[in-house]
Amino acid sequence: MIEAIRNQARLLLENGDVDVVIGYAEGSDPSRTTPIFIRKAEDVEKLIYDPRCINSLPLYLNKRHEYTRKGWKKTAIIGKGCDIRAIVQLIAENQLKRDEIYILGVPCEGVVSHPEKWDGSLHDGNRASKCIGCDVMTPHETDFFPGDKPDVDRSTPYEATSKNVATLMELELDKRFAFWRTDFDRCFKCYACREVCPHCSCNTCITDETTPSWIDPAAHKKGVFSWHLTRAMHLVGRCTGCGECTRACPMGIQVDLFNQRMKEVVQESYSYKPGYSLEDKHPLITYKVDDREDFIK
Amino acid sequence: MGKKIEIHDFEPKIMAFVCKWCTYSGADLAGTSRMDYSPNVRMIRLPCSGRIDPQFMIKAFEQGADGVFISGCHPGDCHYNEGNYYARRRNTTFRQLMDFHGIDIERIEFSWISAAEAIKWTEVIDAFTEKVRELGRHPQYDDEVVDPYAQFLVQNKQESA
Incomplete structure (x- = not known):
């Protein structure tokens, strides 16, 4: 599978169809992989794909990052x-x-929840x-896909993937309030959840605004x-559920529970x-005009 | 006119974010008509109910409001044609978010009040104040450290200092 991807990437780079290929490469230790930007055709051998590839790459397509301004046309x-869900959402929001x-596109059978938990399988x-109940193991929007793409029914309603919701x-x-109070007690505002989010695209985040300072720093x-x-x-209505915010949190706060719950609400209401x-x-x-307004007095 | 003044143990703080074309004028009409309504409400006038950012409501709760009241023109009457439709959608989701967070959604009230509905304004505000008074004080985000790991860190810091 990865051979076909490498060949296609080499072809694209040699023909000059694309300026850069963003993918995964071996990381600093055997349980980790790292994002890699490949600009020379001979480097495509570095590309890998397996369940350790957990990073969300569409993050680098977000305009908040400088990468898109480097003169790369394609x-x-x-x-x-x-990740392709996140890319599609960025396109739908005119970010891209x-x-x-x-x-x-790569066929995916699930990824590990955290690199430390990788034990070879x-x-x-x-x-x-x-990854439980995922309906995009065969991606839905691709330009290249190794092998045949089977038809998958993706009309089913969204289900919260975490039992905790x-x-x-x-x-x-x-009790719910007490749960969040205990959980948020650990938060020291490193904003890792914001930095890994492919959809946080404000140039100046509202937490960084100082006049007025809406959120106490x-x-x-x-x-x-x-x-x-x-x-x-x-x-x-924008979160595509990559779960990177929870994975990136150094204090282990399950920040994506909010997002999963809101996905359910948006699905039910709209x-x-x-x-x-x-x-x-x-x-x-x-x-x-006829949206629900059962809560309005 | 004039109601009997009652004394309560707890007076809730209520923030009202209102549209200037309908609800603010409605409340103004209630005032100029010398109607009585609960003095617990603190009003903020905004151009449209579509201007009411959920951030305002989050900030209000953070700063110790016990209830938040949002109001604008009836659907179809918006001065800017569609602002209240957006407000309606936004609040549908925001209420669910607050519910998941553990804040009673009875503390957030949404109502359509036009510039002529001074009586509705007084009724809705009185009923809402009564409801929030029964619910009691909004759980405060006090400084007490509740997480065991955070407690451990704080203690260690105090001992080493």
């Missing part, structure tokens, strides 16, 4: 299904044009929670709460699944 990117991107003990929803209200619980709520609200259509408008920038 970028090829290796994408597993969930479809013809600037060449997507090398992928099993239920170390599989990432997002359902568990939390069953709890009493004050101190790692006090007030500021922590408002940061996580704001972050979740900004990602309503039957919108982010990351599957290049044209559909984000649910909060459009409206219908």
Whole structure:
């Protein structure tokens, strides 16, 4: 499989069809892989793909990063299904044009939840929670795919991939508040969850604004709460569920539970699944006259 | 007119974010008509209900508000044609977010009030104040350290200092 990808990448680079190929390469130790930017055809042998490749590469396509301003006309990117969802969402939000991107799709059987848990094989003990019930193991939007692409039914409603969402929803209200209070107590505002998010695309994040300072920059619980709520609200209907925020959190806070819950809400209220259509408008920038208003007095 | 003044143990703080074309004028009409309504409400006038960023509501709760009231023109009456439709969608999701976070969504009230509905304004505000008073104080984000690992860090810091 990876041979076909390497050959295609070599072809693209030799013909000058793309300026750079973004993919995965061997990392600093055997359990890790690292993102790699390949600009010379002879380097394509460095490309690998296996369940250790957990990083979300569409992050580098986000305009917030400098990469897109380096004069690269066209970028090829290796994408597993969930990353391609993020790319599609970026295109739908006009962050990216479809013809600037060449997507090398890979068939994916799931990735590990954390590099430390890699023991040579992928099993239920170390599989990432997002991979359970995944419907894009065969990617949906590709320019190149090794082998045949079977038809997959992707019309099924989104289900929260983490059991913790359902568990939390069953709890009493004050228990849920207590859970978040304990969890957010650990947050010291490193903003890793923002830095790895492929959809956080503001040039100046609202937490970095100082006039006025909407979110208290101190790692006090007030500021922590408002940061996580704001972050979740900004990602309503946009989060494609790559789960990178939780993986990147150095304190092990499950910050993506908010996003998973909001995905359910958006699906229920507006039957919108982010990351599957290049044209559909984000649910909060459009409206219908007969939207539900059962909560309005 | 004039209601009997009651004394309560707890007076809730209520923030109201209102649209200047409908609800603010409605509240103004209530005032100029000398109607009584609960004094617990603190109003902020905004150009449109579509201007009400969820950030405002988050900030209000963070700063110790016990309830948040949002109001604008009836659907179809928006001065900017469609602002209240966006507000409606945004609040549908925001309420669910607050619910998942553990804040009672009874503390957030959304209502359509036009410039002529001064009586509705007084009724809605009185009922909402009463509801929030029963719910009691909003859980505060106090400084107490609850996480065991964070406690360990704080203690170590104190001992080494």
